[in-house]
Amino acid sequence: MSDAGYTPSRLIHDLKELGSWARSPEPAGVYGLMAEFANADDVVNAARQVRTAGYKKIDGYSPYPMESLIHELDQHHSWVPTIVLGGGITGFLAGYGLQYWSSVLVYPMNIGGRPFHSWVSFIPPAFETTILFASFGAVFGMLALNGFPRPYHPVFNIEEFAKSASNDKFYLVIEATDPKFDAAKTAEFLKTLSPTFVKEIPA
DSSP states (O other), X not given: OOOOOSOHHHHHHHHHHHHHHHSOOOOOSEEEEEEEESSHHHHHHHHHHHXXXXXXXXXXXXXXXXXXXXXXXXXXXXXHHHHHHHHHHHHHHHHHHHHHIIIIIIOOOOSTTOOSSOHHHHHHHHHHHHHHHHHHHHHHHHHHHTTOXXXXXXXXXXXXXXXXXXXXXXXXXXXXXXXXXXXXXXXXXXXXXXXXXXXXEEO
């Protein structure tokens, strides 16, 4: 029997398969503790106190970018510029090296009396490969550092977070992998920071 092509029923089947793959797995263990705050000042103050208390594996969530929260969480450093630089240098060397290899080593041709190693004419293509590799480094480096593609994250197991994280609430998370993490003591500590609630995050 010949293949009838990609039918609507096949499309529906594939979409169902994709949905089952992206669906949150059954929680197993604890990812950490989440505290919700009603305004920006509260979450910034809480982040400062959490860092002062010695916690390192922490993250903050807000409806809009907050430089003050980033500062308190000490998350200024990013590897993306370094990856972009490495990609740019690799692209330049690859582009220039390819031209040198083809024009000087493998297929030397006398064109208009120019030298085989005509470095001036090698620069524009090498510049293009520099931009190309740097752009790839920026995009794929960002995706890799952010853990993408990632259809599931434990924080979405908290219903309030899923509803309000991008609207009007602020959140602070201490991960269970933090060396100082203790479920009971850490929860009591977070409650002293005047949150709306403190909840355990299923992994």
